[in-house]
Amino acid sequence: MSQPQPLVYITGASSGIGQALALHYYRAGWRLALVARRTAELQTWAREQGLAPERFAIYGADVRDIAEITAAGRSCVLTQGLPDVVIANAGISIGMDTAEFEDLEVMRALYETNNLGLAASFQPFVAAMNARGSGRLVGIASVAGIRGLPGHAGYCSSKAAVISYCESLRGECRPHGVQVVTILPGYIDTPLTRKNRYSMPFLMQPQDFASKAYSAIAAGSSYSVIPWQMGVVAKLMRMLPNWLYDKVLAGRPRKRRQGE
Structure with missing residues (x-):
């Protein structure tokens, strides 16, 4: 009896890195569980790419809403089975100025999306993967999490937290045979980076990033900077x-x- 195709669960799958990862995994023969707020756009993209309906499912959820994103994970398990790989990719990047009162809400949004949203994306799968004794949980951090950049306090600190969080989770899951992979993208040509007004060395195309990330995840690399x-x-x-x-x-x- 043939084994079912492996399953990858990806948040933030409607654009940029998430979309590129989805297409790379699909072409490699995987089934897809795709999560996004903009499900109509995701459906249109899947149709344009010619994805076979039996090989993907779309779940509508905002990672800032804990009830929504954890429900999406549970629905995936019930509908498609327990994933082999979970990629917590959804994230936002907005500049902030601590001197501006309204930017405290920007910081809240960054943390709720990039940190709490990441943990909530993993939550429905951790116990089941540990019980199964296999699986990979992938956190998308950023090179910006290594040191602080002016005007980028919220984003840099949120991505530094992703790195530390994934390191902690790695230690918790390792005894059960579950791997935690931290990916740190450099500058990738996506809607998030096109608004930047500073130079972006080694700018990489999303499809090239997806290929490198796929290899790092398959290898179970604990920490990988791309490029x-x-x-x-x-x-x-x-x-x-x-x-x-x-x-x-x-x-x-x-x-x-925000708004500039």
């Missing part, structure tokens, strides 16, 4: 003393705030 050149930059950034790091960033344009 590799940004990994080198990240190591150098970590090594710089504060006075030199501050000097390097002096005059760097700030991340655009």
Whole structure:
């Protein structure tokens, strides 16, 4: 009796990195469980790509809504089975200025989406994967989580939290045979990055990122920076003393705030 095709569950699947990962996994023979707020757009995209209806399902949920996103995970298990890979990809990137009162709400949105939303995306699957003794939980962090960038306090700190959270979860799941993979994208050409007003070295196309991420996830890499050149930059950034790091960033344009 043939084994069923493996299943990958991806949040934030309606655009950018999530969409590129979905298409790469599909072409590699996987079944897809796709989560997004904009389900109509996702349906249109799936139809345009010619995805076979029996190989994918779409779940509507906002990761900031704990009830919605955990319900989507439970529905996936009931409808398609327990995934082999869960990719918590949904995230937002907005600049903020702590001097501006309204930007505290921006920070709340960043944390609710990038951190609480990530944990809630994993929650329906952790116990079942541990009981099964296999599976991969993938957190999409960012190179921006390694050191703080001016005007980017909310995003950088949220992605630093993703890195630490996934490291903690990795230690919890390892005894059960479940792997936790942290992916740190550099600059990827997506709607999130096209609004940036500063240089983006080693800018990568989403499909190229998806190919590299697929390999890292398949290998069970605990921590992977993509592209590799940004990994080198990240190591150098970590090594710089504060006075030199501050000097390097002096005059760097700030991340655009909401509405700019």
